[in-house]
Amino acid sequence: MSAISNSEASPIRVAVVGGGIAGITLAIALAQASTTKSMSVHLYEAAPHFTETGAGIGMFRRPWQVMKRLNLGEEIKTVANIPDDEDSLNLAFRMSKSDEPRSTQEFDMFIPFGNITMHRVEFQNALAHHLEHEAITTHFGKRLLEYTLEANGGILLHFRDGSTEQYDVLIGADGIHSATRQSMIQLAINDAQAAGNTDLVKDLSRPGIKDPVWSGSVAYRSLIPSDKLRELNPNHATLTAPVNYMGKDKHIIAFPVSLGKSVNFVGFVSQPEMEGTVWEGKTVVQRTHEDVAKAYEGWEEEVEQLVKLIDSPSMWAINTLKALPIASHGPVAIIGDAAHAMTPNQGSGAGQAIEDAYVLAALLTHPSVTRDSIPRALKIYEKIRLPHGNDVQRRSRENGKLYEFAADERFPHLSTVSTTTAGATATDTSETDVRGIDANRLVKEIGEAAVENWKWAWTTDVETDKMEAIRMLEEGEEA
Template sequence: MGPQPLRIAVVGSGIGGLTAAIALQAKGFEVEVYDQASELSEIGAGVSVGGNGMIVLDSLGLGQAVRDVSSNLQRIEFHHWRSGDIFYEHPMGDWYDQRFGGPFLGAHRADLHQVLLAGFDGTPHLGRRAAAVHESPDGVEIEFADGTKAEADLVVGADGLRSAVRHHVTGPDEAVFSAMSCFRGLVPVDKVPGGDKFGLTFFLGPNRHLVVYPVRGGELINFVAYVPDPEWTLESWSSKSEPAEAVAAFEGWNDTVTTMLGNVEETGRWALYDREPLRRWSTERVTLLGDAAHPMLPHAGQGSNQAIEDAGALATYLAMESLTPAEALQRYEHLRKARTRKIQMGSRGNAACFQLPDGPATDERNARLVSLPDNVAWIHGYNVFADIQESL
């Protein structure tokens, strides 16, 4: 008999945590997933998955299922806030797929989550909020808020911005408030003027902007509407707002925007936080993934994609027989740290670029958009498995 497979505990059953669990199982590891939620309810929000994320999902045999529940975005468009006129557009669809090795998809987060739950061989343990992590040379014990405990050989912290596992790895730190919040919602496509023609659509204006795209095969239009707001500090997937508040925040904008915001049945709203890039992600037996490692503002659309990349890299390194588990965690961290830091910092800068007042600065930004496909190629055309091979 060979050595027993490592027992790995993944804390967090979001997109990154479940992708990591599936990838680790595919490499032969024993995996248990723990989540603080008492039930895995449907969250009314969209998520974009680019070619760099799809490479990992395809490698796990999940790509077609993700495609089946998503919308393949056929173009990117930038619209003026008041007139609604398009000032830049570029094809996506087949063009994007051929250039970047996979499609650019708009998905309902709940649909993507269901695909991942179906791909995981097991059931997440719910109602388990990690309170403390105790590490020894022989293993790791996770202590949960309900008083229960779990043991593992390795622990992966995929428990988000306010990660308890990160506290074990790095000590206390503070989330950084962006002084911005966002309204989010899903609207039936027939209640959005021109919604059946939307791809990845931006509406840019002074101190505000929206990102809009179809999900669920075009049945629904997902919007994220960003506003400066130093007073709204609640960061929660479940926090709500009245649709009228979003409409008021975009008074004077074009009819497509105000009609869409007014036709949503339920509007989510939450404050936007990230953290300063970490100097360290791992100990001998514990590492971090996704928002627990590199929380980023959503202005590059890469939060989920970077977590998916993390998952592919982590499982690949841990499966290398030439590396001890501790060495594998260090190699994983080294590979991922510089890239995710660059995207974190770029995401911070994008908000200001998207929210310029009309005038010369806006004209200069709009002229630069002609270079957008080349400027984002390092993000979307990235293949984490090829990068690993080059690192060996």
């Protein structure tokens, strides 16, 4: 175990647990400010090397601006196609009702900057080059089990290999199954019970706070070689832009990655009535081509072409968290999926992790922050970032329901949408659902509602959040 010094002259020791996008971005952001503040950053990754799950990742203008401010833009350009004019309107998504043999109803979502897509591992590797910094020490094969708080104010990390380390600050970037969050929530419950705060105890004890719950959806994932798809259809829409193929209780998101070398396929199948339950069994399992073909049987031609090229897909249970009431406790905070794991229906999970890291790093590296004031700085981070992360989490869930024609107070008629239009026949040229729903109007309504849910991603700037956090810190405002 490494001893910790209480001297303010010694570097503040920061442990970042989790070597995914959230943890790497935070370590880089902290290290870049280490020239003005004495800080030692230790990044812990459970795997023997950096690894990421899933294949595709999308990025809107807000997180892209963070990448540039952290001087990471050039690296991202090596793995993604960045628009020459970042303010111009670009196609972010094409939406269509696709659960029928013929689909002519489309909605194109053009937004400033658009939605750049890339392979998650390539993106992570591009970031990892910046970890070779004297202020950062990276540790592999170190899985956190729990942490405890010491009498001297330090945080004692307990790892699976039996080792322990002590730090001034702990940031959990360890994903949806975060050990940091589990320890933090339990310690917060203990303190709330001791203080007689029964409301907070009840809030912290809700399902989906300490441990994740199932969204009711599974996702079939696969990478499709672009050259093979081009042979089937040289004009396939997913070769150049993200496409959302929508259907009742199912939808598919597909988009180019690896600078167009592959197409990332994610096919969702949902049981809405199972939302909030606990998924039983392995989170990720291998499936067959036949499983995917059966799930999307009778869908439009472009879907058939994608499915034809899927060889050995994996099936993922999409677990989420409920809106957390806290994201920090004492000298500990959580970021990214550890704080607000969400469905992927806004393509914003990674972006929120990047934004969390950016704001948190600005606070921790502020010249006024000392060991004694770290908990206050973390509470300011929580006040600024947690409501936004929870809001994006909510909007992502709403978008997913829209894509699968789930009715809500805005669109009660979605409950009458059948799984096919045009009388379920490929030869019928009618564009009216058998229950009277006009498919063109349906897709337009869903598209416009999704855009409204998404506008924060290009009409606001996380720099505003950062400056408000710094103002609160400098003016002594309580979080």
